[in-house]
Amino acid sequence: MSPIIVGPLVAAGLSAFLALVIALIDRVVNDYGEVTIDINGGKRSYTVRGGSPLLGTLAAEGLFVPSACGGRGSCGACKVRVLSDVGPHLPTEMPYLNPEEVSQNVRLSCQIKLKKNIDIELPEELFSVKKFSSTVESIRELTYDIKEVLFKLDEPKAIEFVAGQYIQIVVPPYGEIKESVQRAYSMSSRPRDDGHVELLVRLVPGGIATTWVHKYLKVGQKVELVGPFGDFQVHDTPAAMLCVAGGSGMAPFKSMFYEMKENNSFPDKEIWYFFGARTTRDMFYLDELRQLEKDWPRFHFVAALSEPKADEAWQGDTGLITDVLDKYIKEKIGKDKGLEGYLCGSPGMINACINVMTKNGVAERDIYFDKFA
Ligand SMILES: Cc1cc2nc3c(=O)[nH]c(=O)nc-3n(C[C@H](O)[C@H](O)[C@H](O)COP(=O)(O)OP(=O)(O)OC[C@H]3O[C@@H](n4cnc5c(N)ncnc54)[C@H](O)[C@@H]3O)c2cc1C
Ligand code: FES
Known part of the structure; x- marks a missing residue:
């Protein structure tokens, strides 16, 4: 055989051999065997195969820690307190932890790999989080970029939740997307x-879950949901609620308002709802909310456009929602029972509203929010 042919064959054989050795070393080195996860001082315990992140391993056992980004380390939702030694915090965890959480060894469960027995602490309400199946009953276009999707639960009463909480949609692989992901929706x-x-x-645009919902999801399709999660909910105090939302940040408020009205719950609370949009193209549920305002004296609805077009017939407020909020707090809203903030939407809008509220005397500890990021 000529050396011109032998050379490449030897090289190919060598690299195949090396790949085999690396795979074998990887299997031996990364074989952590069985490890035990002990939760809340022995209230629950699982013996599992080591080597995978804590978040996914718990989910495989039916215990669902919140994960708004599906384990990519970009939401900070999957925090757990670890009582045993799992090594120092990773750079990927640090942006989501405050100094107190770092000192308490709070960790992002999607970032820590199970290599040995571990003791963790979890809020007990997570024990009742379930994965359940549903069928899409209707899909309605509210604006050019927001859809209202109604899921019928395959098993009625499969989920019990408090108005304001969120669930995670399990998005199956589709098109170029080869792995299932989960995303949070109020x-x-x-x-x-x-x-x-x-x-x-x-x-x-380009988002995995929202492209699936907007372009692939059809009425009649089966969808898995996981939840409920979150502590965004109405607080039982007499303080007036200053609620601010933009875009799909409307979602938890719709649930809260109709639930409060139907049950006449928290009867001492006045509710002020500020909804900001750029133009009328971005507005939705206007008729329903104006009707709610007529039917329910303690509910006040303020819709504002920040960039109204000259030819738009718009009767409501105009300006940035933060400026409108500032004006109403200063001039129109009674403060005798105190004020509380409830915010939902983009991080930028939420931070700007917190700024306006605190400048007007609302204590930061009385401002509650869900950032959609
Ligand atoms: C507690 C909670 C509740 C939420 N509730 C809702 C809800 O009711 N309705 C709703 O529409 N969304 C909600 N979200 C946001 C939602 O979970 C997803 O993050 C969002 O829909 C994008 O998912 P995706 O898979 O399409 O995008 P991804 O594939 O995750 O992201 C694609 C790209 O877009 C960027 N990106 C991600 N999210 C946004 C965003 N919101 N705006 C702009 N750019 C973004 C990412 O950084 C990335 O670069 C909520 C988030 C949280 C944490
Ligand atoms: S699941 Fe989002 S950071 Fe861990």
Whole structure:
């Protein structure tokens, strides 16, 4: 055989051999065997195969820690306190942890790999989080980029939640997307409608879950949901609620308002709802909310356009929602029972509203929010 042919054959054989050795070393080195996860001082315990991130390993056992980004380390939702030694914090965890959390060894469960037995602490309400199946009952276009999706639960009463909480949609692989992902969406339906879950989903260009919802999801399709999660909910105090949303940030408020009205819950609370949009193209549920305002004296609805077009017939407020909020707090809203902030939408809008509220005397500890990022 000529050396011209032998040379490449030897090289190919060598690299195949090296690949085999690397694969074998990887299997031996990364074989952590069985490890035990001990939760809340022995209240729950799982013996599992080591080597995978804590978040996914717990999910495989039916215990769902929140994960708004599906384990990519970009939401900070999957925090757990680890009581045993799992090594120092990773650079990917640090942006989501405050100094107190770092000192308590709070970790992002999607970032820590299970290599040995581990002791963790979890809020007990996570024990009742479930994965359940549903069928898409309707899909309605609210604006050019927001869809209202109604899921009928395959098993009625499969989920019990408090108005304001969110669920995670399990997005199956589709098109170029080869792995299933989960994303968080606030429930816009009322808890008392125990046969359905409704979500408002805004299309993020190039986004995995929202492209699937907007372009692939069809009525009649089966969808898995995981939840409920979150502590965004109405607080039982007499303080007036200053609620601010933009876009699909409407979702948890829709659930809260209709639930409060139907149950006459928190009867001492006045509710001020500020909804900001750029133009009328971005507005939705206007008629429903104006009707709610007529039917329910303690509910006040303020819709504002920041960039109204000259030819738009717009009767409401204009300007940035932060400026409108500032004006109303200063001039129109009674403060005798105190004020609380409730915010939902983009991080930028939320931070700007917190700024306006605190400058007007609302204590930061009385401002609650869900950042959609
Ligand atoms: C507690 C919670 C509740 C939420 N509730 C809702 C809800 O009710 N309705 C809703 O529409 N969304 C909601 N979100 C946001 C939602 O979970 C997803 O992050 C969002 O829909 C984008 O998912 P994706 O898979 O399409 O985009 P990805 O594939 O995750 O992201 C694609 C790209 O877009 C960027 N990106 C991600 N999210 C946004 C965003 N919101 N705006 C602009 N760019 C973004 C990413 O950084 C990335 O570069 C919520 C988020 C949280 C944490
Ligand atoms: S799941 Fe989002 S950071 Fe861990």
